[in-house]
Amino acid sequence: MFWMYAAFVLLVLALLALDLGVFHRKVHVVSVREALGWSAFWIALGLAFSGFIYAGYENHWLGLGLTPDLMTLRPVPVEGLGTVYNDGTSALVKYVTGYLVEKSLAVDNIFVISMIFTFFAVPAIYQHRVLFWGILGALVLRGAMIAAGAKMLQEFAWIIYVFGGFLILTGVKMLLLKEGETDPNKNLVVRATRRLMPITERFHGEHFFVRAGTDASREAETPGAAVGADAVVDSARRGALLATPLFLALVMVEFTDLIFAVDSIPAIFAITADPFLVFTSNVFAILGLRSLYFALAGMIDKFRYLKVSLAVVLMVVGVKMMTHTWLKQQLGENFNLYLLAVVLLILAAGVVASLLKGRGEEAKAGAA
Numbered sequence: 507m508f509w510m511y512a513a514f515v516l517l518v519l520a521l522l523a524l525d526l527g528v529f530h531r532k533v534h535v536v537s538v539r540e541a542l543g544w545s546a547f548w549i550a551l552g553l554a555f556s557g558f559i560y561a562g563y564e565n566h567w568l569g570l571g572l573t574p575d576l577m578t579l580r581p582v583p584v585e586g587l588g589t590v591y592n593d594g595t596s597a598l599v600k601y602v603t604g605y606l607v608e609k610s611l612a613v614d615n616i617f618v619i620s621m622i623f624t625f626f627a628v629p630a631i632y633q634h635r636v637l638f639w640g641i642l643g644a645l646v647l648r649g650a651m652i653a654a655g656a657k658m659l660q661e662f663a664w665i666i667y668v669f670g671g672f673l674i675l676t677g678v679k680m681l682l683l684k685e686g687e688t689d690p691n692k693n694l695v696v697r698a699t700r701r702l703m704p705i706t707e708r709f710h711g712e713h714f715f716v717r718a719g720t721d722a723s724r725e726a727e728t729p730g731a732a733v734g735a736d737a738v739v740d741s742a743r744r745g746a747l748l749a750t751p752l753f754l755a756l757v758m759v760e761f762t763d764l765i766f767a768v769d770s771i772p773a774i775f776a777i778t779a780d781p782f783l784v785f786t787s788n789v790f791a792i793l794g795l796r797s798l799y800f801a802l803a804g805m806i807d808k809f810r811y812l813k814v815s816l817a818v819v820l821m822v823v824g825v826k827m828m829t830h831t832w833l834k835q836q837l838g839e840n841f842n843l844y845l846l847a848v849v850l851l852i853l854a855a856g857v858v859a860s861l862l863k864g865r866g867e868e869a870k871a872g873a874a
Contacts, residue, residue: 510568510782518645518789521551526638533712535630541800548794552605555790559601559783564594571597576659576666576779577842579834592780596842600778601787603846607777607823608791610853611770614816616799618762626755628709635712636752637796640759647760648767648788655771656781666779666827669772673824676769680817695761696754706748714753718746773820776827777842808864815856819849 563571566587574581575591577600582590592600623633658665691697699705710716774784802809826833826845833841 507569507573507782510562510570511785514786514789518793521793522638522642533631533635536634536797536800538801541797544797545794545801548790548797549609552609552787552790552794553602555786556598556601556605559786560594560598562594563592563597566590570782571780573780573782574660576663577777577830579838579841592778592783597780597783599840599842599846600780601783603842603849604774604777604783604787605791606846606849606853607773607819608770608788609794610816610819610849611766611773612791612795613798613802614813615762615766615795616802617813618766619759619799620803622755622758622762626751626758628752628755632709632712632752634796634800636756636759637799639714640756640763641792641796643760644763644767644792645789647764648771648792649785651767651771652781652784652788655775656779656784659775659779666775666830669775670824670827673769673772673776673820673827677817677819677821677824680813680820693758693761695757699749699754699757703749704746705754706750708750709752710750712752713750714756716748716750718748769820772827773823776823776830777845809857809860810863811856811859812853815852818852822848822852 561567566572571590571592572588573591574589578591578596582593584590619637622628623636628636706716771784771788774787778784823845837844
């Protein structure tokens, strides 16, 4: 299995290298049209990988499908292989369901990223760079969390009920609590970052760090949001390493993904406990987040009921996680396929309701 993970990580690194080093080598503002094209590419790539999942698990390449999975109805003993937990069909359904759930939850992340960029007044031309490095850090962080979660489920099967209860409470919280304006300046992570290193008052091109008094600290200065009274200005001691507001935005994006990972990773463990399926579906869902942000950032307000749909999805997944044994008995081998259909229906309902509400308001405004 090690070589399967190694090959997949090399594939992801190659894709990221092509993205930043070739297709986005020149800094530019990402248009909605370009973002939609890249979103389609990443979604198509994530879904195409399901073909590899089917073939790999059907033929059990390098041990695929032999990892214990609590969400498998009836493990099958196979001579020469041991116990088979997932064949090609079951792995395919779990991967696609996990990918869809992670992708939909990632959309909620876009709302917060938009708020962060607005607060720090990050110029549109530099937002792609922040998201690229933010997502790279998120991949490493989620990989570690998935490994820890899989180990916990193998050692302590009862923790699956803790995860399920947490998801239900999170969904209820999303439905009941009203969101207010937040001030990142009061965030503990931002305050700690300022204490650890001096921060410039202005952006310096696409740099996350500059040296005080050097040419780099003076080039491509762009106005930005003030970073607080305790910030160190550009006239600090010559040669000192200074972080820029762009770095603060990156720190907040990383911290935000950590918070969202606490919700999304238990959600996918409700679908499968196979770490390879969890990891690959998570990675492909995150890879397209950057382009999806630029595609949806200008239309966030139109999907007012999407957050409600995401909350309901979390609660449904949480209930499924806590009742998985009973569901296996009642629904049979296709119970994960039924979950996929329910998730699709909930998300579609949220999108349709949002669009209908928007059209209704436009019609009323036109009539007035």
